[in-house]
Amino acid sequence: MTVPYFISPEWLIDGTGAAPKKNVLMGIQGRTIFSITDSTGIEKNNQDNSRPSVMDLSGFTVLPCLIDSHVHLAMSGTDDPEIRKRQIVSGYAETCEQIQHHLQExxxxxxxxxxxxxxxxxYTLQYRDTVFDPSRFPYIHARFAGKAWHQSGRYGSLIGRVPLRNRTIAESIVLEGESSDLVKVVNSGLNSLREFGKQTLPQFHLREFKNLVYTVRQLGKKVMVHANGEEPVSISMDAGCDSIEHGFFMGRENLKKMADKAVTWVPTAVTMKAYSQVMKSEPMLMGCSQRNLDHQLEQIQMAREYGVRTAIGTDAGSPGVDHGKAVIQEMKLFMDAGYPMEEVVMCATSVGAELLGFTKIGRLTQGMNACFLVVPGPPSKLPDSLEFIEKIFIDGSMVYEK
Incomplete structure (x- = not known):
């Protein structure tokens, strides 16, 4: 039987959206949190071997490990067009090294x-089946979509494939029999960096999309949908998707529908922040990117007002969007949109955990796995203090110390 121990941080953000707690005593045994109480009067760093040890974390904030709900591990965040072209045509061995590096980041x-x-x-699915091991460094839990699906002649070839000839997308999913953890569907085009607010048509009509969702549900999987604009987002939600990725220019009515249908939104606002920075040599593109970002922040603000479940996701692997680091940047953008820090942490932890189907991480509450970060200073220093992580605990064990 493993020996219990305690940690006593000065502040704790539990990932539920509740305000930070001060002077907490968190009990851990094995991989599990078994108690959270007040630490007032507790002797810390005691040397009495007959009593459980208490790790004094005065001056530090503890919060759940973060979750990025939208990444592309096979691509880096470089804005060098030649490097990006090489990454697209790279073989599995080279891509495998990239994936491993990005997980470490x-x-x-x-x-x-x-x-x-x-x-x-x-290749990401191949990596999952041959190399991936969350019990070893870098200890990442993951869900993999494999190849995404898009309509022939429409955007999406960078990340996926089209339905089989003379087959619907639902039929194609069954016939291909891919062992992905979820299904990714592209149901619109990209955002224009030249024409503000330009919308594209849906890639799949409602009946076909409903059949797709029904088929995927029978396989026990979730559906994530790339969708921008009012009609593509509306059709995707009416079909029963689990999450909308991006959702630029989807509008107020779709946000209300999203709240009513309990669809999770992954805004990926940091993509436009990145474009506004990498396009500085082209003022028109930079200006449109900034307007896209400003509009998305307005939508994020509305989402909070309507009670939409929003998850932090970055689209890491897009130009200028670096793996790992981009989560901090996206958290800052949520704060710019009016989210208080404890709710931003919730979007980056428990909401993401629920979306990805991880039931034992994302919250620091009794019965959950002891997976958490220790960062210097009070909660008001977040998310910048995530650049200076002091310790990382996974399943009750400290796997990193500065």
């Missing part, structure tokens, strides 16, 4: 779970 920034949104060659 996530770990370094306190991100211990990710959801991969697809790659055209399915």
């Amino acid at each position: 996530h770990f370094r920034h306190g991100v211990l779970a990710v959801r991969d949104g697809g790659d055209k060659n399915g």
Whole structure:
């Protein structure tokens, strides 16, 4: 039987959206949190071997490990077009090294779970089946979409494939029999960096999309949907998808529908922040990117007002969006949109955990796995203090110390 021990941080953010707690005593045995109480009057760093040890974390904040709900592990955040072209055509061995490096970057920034949104060659799925081991460094939990699905002649070839000839997308999913953890569907185009607010048509009509969702449900999987604009987002939600990725220019009515249907939104606002920075040599593109960002922040603000479940996801692997680091940047953008820090942490932890189907991480409450970060200073220093992580605990064991 493992020996219990306690940690006593000055502040604790539990990932539920509740205000930070001060002077907490958290009891851990094995991989599990068995108690959370007040630490007032508790002797810390005691040397009495007959009593459980108490780790004094005065001056530190403890919070759950972070989750990035939208990444592309096969691509880096470089904005060098030649490097990006090489990454697209790279073979599995080279891509495998990239994936491993990107997972290490996530770990370094306190991100211990990710959801991969697809790659055209399915290398991330191959990596999952041959190399991936969350019990070993960098200890990342993950969900993999494999190759995404898009309509022939429409955007999406960078991350996926089209339905089989003379087959619907639902039929194609069954016939291909891919062992992905979820299904990624592309149901709109990209955001224009030249024409503000330009919308594209849906890639799949409602009946076909409903059949797709029904089929995927029968397989026990969730559906994540790339969708921008009013009609693509509306159709995707009416079909029963689990999450909307991006959702630029979807509008107020879709946000209300999203709240009513309990669909999770992953805004990926940091993509436009990145474009506004990498496009500085082209003022028109930079200006449109900034307007796109400003509009998305307005939508994020509305989402909070309507009670939409929003998850932190970055689209890491897009130009200028670096794995790991981008989570901190997206958290800052949520704060710019009016979210208090404890709710931002919730979006980056428990909401993501629920979306990805991880039931034992994302919250620091009794009965959950002891997976958490220790960062210097009070909660008011977040998210910047995530650049200076002091310790990382996974399943009750300290796996990193500065």
